[in-house]
Amino acid sequence: MKKRIDFPKIKGRVCFNEPLSRHTTFRIGGPCAVWIEPQNEKELKKILKFAGSKAKKIFIIGAGSNILFRDKAFNGMMIHLGSKNFKKIHFTGTKAIIGAGAMLNRVIMRACKKGLSGVEGLVGIPGTMGGAIFMNSGYNRVVANSLDEIKVMRRTNGNIRRLKSKDIKFGYRHSGLNSYIILEATLRLKKNNKKIVAEEGERLLYAKKRTQPLSERSAGCVFKNPDNRIPAALYIEMSQLKGKKIGDAKVSEKHANFIINVKSAKANDVLRLINFIRKRVKSRFNINLIPEIKIV
Numbered sequence: 001m002k003k004r005i006d007f008p009k010i011k012g013r014v015c016f017n018e019p020l021s022r023h024t025t026f027r028i029g030g031p032c033a034v035w036i037e038p039q040n041e042k043e044l045k046k047i048l049k050f051a052g053s054k055a056k057k058i059f060i061i062g063a064g065s066n067i068l069f070r071d072k073a074f075n076g077m078m079i080h081l082g083s084k085n086f087k088k089i090h091f092t093g094t095k096a097i098i099g100a101g102a103m104l105n106r107v108i109m110r111a112c113k114k115g116l117s118g119v120e121g122l123v124g125i126p127g128t129m130g131g132a133i134f135m136n137s138g139y140n141r142v143v144a145n146s147l148d149e150i151k152v153m154r155r156t157n158g159n160i161r162r163l164k165s166k167d168i169k170f171g172y173r174h175s176g177l178n179s180y181i182i183l184e185a186t187l188r189l190k191k192n193n194k195k196i197v198a199e200e201g202e203r204l205l206y207a208k209k210r211t212q213p214l215s216e217r218s219a220g221c222v223f224k225n226p227d228n229r230i231p232a233a234l235y236i237e238m239s240q241l242k243g244k245k246i247g248d249a250k251v252s253e254k255h256a257n258f259i260i261n262v263k264s265a266k267a268n269d270v271l272r273l274i275n276f277i278r279k280r281v282k283s284r285f286n287i288n289l290i291p292e293i294k295i296v
């Protein structure tokens with residue numbers, strides 16, 4: 001049996017050798033040495049201090065909807081902001097204060113009930129607020145568009161600070177926030193008619209459901225769209241790769257930029273399929289597809 005990490009006492013949940021396949025939308029991934037859900041910022045800081053002193057790797061996981069964890073064990077500490085202190089959703093007027101662990105669908109629903117628009121572009125994205133900010137996610141509007149500021153904790157020393165949205169280097173599926181753990185977001189929303197907000201959300205969800213395999217096990221779009229007007233999905237489709245299967249990993253027939261775990265795919269199947277797609281698209285179109293999903 002593997003030796004367990006001598007771990008500091010906290011009230012939050014701690015599990016050893018936790019299978020990461022339980023925590024990703026792909027349902028893929030080997031175990032991690034320690035899974036930790038700190039109860040509050042103080043406990044999070046304690047964990048970071050411990051990790052620093054023992055030179056342990058840490059990784060922050062939200063809803064695991066943009067990650068492919070490898071089959072081999074992650075020999076470090078997986079931190080998840082899943083306790084209720086990190087999931088708060090609070091509105092004052094048009095301002096929303098959202099914990100990084102809050103699921104996006106709950107945020108959208110609550111904003112919709114209040115007749116506040118600005119987060120509908122996140123509809124159908126099965127992630128958390130923290131993950132969405134880190135990835136600058138969105139469907140037609142990205143999260144950065146409605147963000148006022150965030151509260152973050154520095155990974156190296158646990159110090160807390162606030163960052164204004166304008167000072168964050170947001171880009172396409174990029175935030176440059178690698179040195180921080182996102183704790184909380186303040187959004188600036190717009191007062192609108194409840195019916196209009198709901199209809200816009202439904203319209204976007206309908207469009208997404210029609211074009212993407214939302215009910216399958218996946219991690220969303222695998223590749224970033226290249227720097228031109230042709231989306232990655234079209235290059236993959238034009239390479240006749242829709243339906244291409246390696247092991248239980250398959251290129252979606254509905255949206256070619258999605259890889260689906262048909263039954264019990266291994267990370268290795270997905271990685272082999274990713275390489276296959278990249279080689280085929282490179283040889284046919286001289287385009288280098290870059291993964292959008294995080295491979296850990």
Ligand SMILES: Cc1cc2nc3c(=O)[nH]c(=O)nc-3n(C[C@H](O)[C@H](O)[C@H](O)COP(=O)(O)OP(=O)(O)OC[C@H]3O[C@@H](n4cnc5c(N)ncnc54)[C@H](O)[C@@H]3O)c2cc1C
Pocket residue numbers: 025059060061062063064065066067081100101124125126127128129130131132133134135136137138139180181182183212213214218219220221294
């Ligand atoms: C069916 C499906 C549809 C999708 N559609 C879209 C879409 O339309 N648009 C889109 O942009 N994406 C889409 N995605 C991808 C994914 O859902 C988003 O990127 C989502 O915002 C990721 O959030 P998460 O909480 O799951 O992050 P995770 O996948 O858990 O993590 C993603 C990255 O964020 C980091 N991270 C997470 N939380 C924090 C935090 N608190 N502090 C610091 N770093 C953190 C992680 O370390 C990791 O590097 C889709 C995925 C699926 C499965």
